[in-house]
Amino acid sequence: EIVLTQSPGTLSLSPGERATLSCRASQSISSSYLAWYQQKPGQAPRLLIYGASSRATDIPDRFSGSGSGTDFTLTISRLEPEDFAVYYCQQYDISGWTFGQGTKVEIK
Amino acid sequence: QVQLVESGGGVVQPGRSLRLSCAASGFTFSSYAMHWVRQAPGKGLEWVAVISYDGSNKYYADSVKGRFTISRDNSNNTLYLQMNSLRPEDTAVYYCASGSEWQLLESCLDYWGQGTLVTVSS
Numbered sequence: 001e002i003v004l005t006q007s008p009g010t011l012s013l014s015p016g017e018r019a020t021l022s023c024r025a026s027q028s029i030s031s032s033y034l035a036w037y038q039q040k041p042g043q044a045p046r047l048l049i050y051g052a053s054s055r056a057t058d059i060p061d062r063f064s065g066s067g068s069g070t071d072f073t074l075t076i077s078r079l080e081p082e083d084f085a086v087y088y089c090q091q092y093d094i095s096g097w098t099f100g101q102g103t104k105v106e107i108k
Numbered sequence: 109q110v111q112l113v114e115s116g117g118g119v120v121q122p123g124r125s126l127r128l129s130c131a132a133s134g135f136t137f138s139s140y141a142m143h144w145v146r147q148a149p150g151k152g153l154e155w156v157a158v159i160s161y162d163g164s165n166k167y168y169a170d171s172v173k174g175r176f177t178i179s180r181d182n183s184n185n186t187l188y189l190q191m192n193s194l195r196p197e198d199t200a201v202y203y204c205a206s207g208s209e210w211q212l213l214e215s216c217l218d219y220w221g222q223g224t225l226v227t228v229s230s
Contacts, residue, residue: 001170035216037153044203044220045145045153056218088153092216096167097143097155 002026002091004100012108019076021103023089028069033092036065036074039102040085048087049074079105110134110219112204117224120194130187130204130221138162138182141207143217144189146200146226156202157189161211172198194228201225 003026013019023034032052037045047056049065052072062077076083084107089100116128130142144156157168157178166178177190187204201223209215 033214033216037217039153044222045217046220047208047216047218050208050216050218086152090153090155090216092214094167094214096169097158099145099153099155102152 001096002029002093002098004089004091004098006087006089006100006103008103009101010104010106012106013079014108015079015081017079019074019079019083019105021074021076021087021089021105023067023072023074023100025070025072025091029072029091030093032068034065034067034072035090035092036063037088037090038083038085039088045088076105110206112206112219112221114202114204114221114224117202117226119227119229121230122195122228124194125190125192126194126226128189128191128202128204128224128226130189132185132187132204132206135206135219137180137185139210141211141213141215142178142180142187143205143207144178144187145203145205145217145220146198147203147223148197148200151200154200158207158213159187160213161207165213167213191226194226196228199226199228 034052036049039045053065203223205217205220207215208218
């Protein structure tokens with residue numbers, strides 16, 4: 001089973017700042033089957049990025065994904081108030097659909 | 109618009125069974141893989157199970173293998189999760205979610221329901 005490790009656990013930033021979230025896989029993820037989700041308290045997760053770097057429908061372009069193999073990054077170029085939330089990476093290779101443990105982006 | 113509505117959650121004693129349902133609308137249900145994902149109180153997301161678009165392939169997390177069964181009724185656009193031998197550690201909000209790619213298992217989860225809470229306690 002592929003294990004995804006996200007860092008940092010918590011990111012304290014101010015609105016307008018840049019956020020960089022990391023997701024590292026225990027083994028290479030084939031064909032960049034890597035997605036990112038946003039979850040706010042009391043809500044279901046929302047798909048942000050799929051295929052490591054493609055934005056999902058209606059996702060603002062301040063969100064971007066990059067990486068391949070075992071190292072992936074979610075970048076939020078300028079944090080808006082509504083972006084403070086928990087972010088999860090997920091791999092969706094046939095070997096398993098595992099999630100990382102999440103990174104909380106909180107207001108500094 | 110796509111809608112996924114879970115039901116069937118509640119309080120159940122350890123060792124007992126429960127069946128969750130997920131009613132789908134707004135898309136061609138029979139053409140997409142479907143997943144169950146759970147989230148224990150205050151914890152992260154845990155993928156539980158997936159079923160292929162036609163029901164022919166099913167995969168489970170090790171934590172539920174042999175106890176949970178995923179199934180689907182494409183004629184009624186409904187996904188199920190039969191949960192047997194429930195344990196306190198199965199306490200969580202259970203979400204159903206649709207795969208994003210037509211007829212592919214290897215796809216991300218693009219639509220989610222709002223979840224149903226399962227509490228396993230004596």
